[in-house]
Amino acid sequence: MLSRLLARITEVSAHCDLPCGVYDPAQARIEAESIKAIIGKMKANQDPEFLTRAILIKEERSQLVKHHLWVLWTDYFKAPHFEKYPNLHQLFNEATKLAGGGGGTKAVSDEAKADELLAKIDEISKIFWETKQAA
């Protein structure tokens, strides 16, 4: 009982480190999974306040998917990668569009769209890990 009354200092975190260093497509995937979960939650809860918050957060997380993909596209991948994987530019273009406002996950609340986005990120992720193995 006494120990419960005494103050103790515990270290707590607000976020976890990514497991694999600076670059990891998991960052984009986690946000895309979040988008899918948000869309699922929206079907189960019709409370207008909840729906408004869900749409706001879906917008925000979609923007984060684009951000994380752009970081990979511009910072991680280098010219030799684009030579070796000629479809890589196209993949990034399609993936970021799937997260966007022109029919992507910003604009629609469709789990199938979120699955398409996840599949596209997965294709990029496969290439990413192949380049890591080659390095």
Next chain:
Amino acid sequence: MQPTLRDGDLLLVRWGAAPRPGRVAVVRLPDDESGRPRPTSVKRLVRREDAGWWVERDSPVEGVDSWQLGALPEQDVLAVVLARLWPRPGLALPDPRE
């Protein structure tokens, strides 16, 4: 949890206090997908659901929350944050999104 909390902030918490929506809490998160434990964390309590407490991060650009992890079991809400002691002492830690 930026902009509410920053690295190194010293918080006064009450272990085992009753959670309330809107408060910041110390929580236990489930292990990550590789089975590695996540650190004990601070998150914003949003609402009580059937499955437990729905928690979110104040910073959209870092970390994970219930949108990925689902609601946390009640026993994983370990403590409620009462105040920041240092620096910028303050009782209110309002949600920046409200």
